Amino acid sequence: MSEPTGEYAITTPHHVAETAATHSGPSGLSAYVAADVARQVERDNLSALIQAAEAEHGAVSDKEVQSLRDQLRHARAEQDGRITVIKV
Template sequence: MSGGTKKFSVTIPEHLAEIVQERIGKGSFSAYVSEALLRQVERDNLRELIEAAESQHGPVDRAEVEAKRSLLRADPGVRDESGSAA
């Protein structure tokens, strides 16, 4: 991350704080939380992009998505119906 930092006071469930502390040990709790927040912002941005695309082109066909996922998971030599490599 670039730029300065800003201090916030947040309240989180005690059990969650304990889980995080166990994972990071003596590491930086703030850095761990910052990375989690960054991932959430990225997810939010992706959701907004999907919503914009769906409003312009209509909803995504889940069957098509699953078909493409299958192609991505397949062996590199596997070809789709058009003859293109996966």
Template sequence: MADDIVRYSIKMPRDVAQAVQARAGKGDPSAYVVAAVRRQLERDNLRELIEAAEDEHGPITEEEMRRKLEQLARAERGTFGTGGE
């Protein structure tokens, strides 16, 4: 596992560094930063996927977005596909 770790030195504003340390508590601030970077990478990848889909199929309409958000909400409630749609 140690072979999979790369050490970086980064600079960040003092207030951000203090907030990271406060959130990490007695834990490892590196783990907090890694989690934040992973979330950003996921968002970047999702944005690229959306852009590629829109290039191929056109932009997503507000109506399509609303329907998908409703489907996600039903899926989270466990009612998607049960006739409660």
């Protein structure tokens, strides 16, 4: 990370720390943990945004979610050249 850093002490189960250390690679455990915490902060922020949007506009139905997934899948297939769309 190119941002200023600080030292923090955390407590975690031994097996979690050992497993993380094996996955951390050359960047080291601190960078691995920092990246994971950053991802969790992004998820927490997204969750708060979704809750605010649902409070204002109502929840999105499963049918709406599936429809958007289908549209995204179709668009990706079109971009990848797996399908051709002819517009008339």
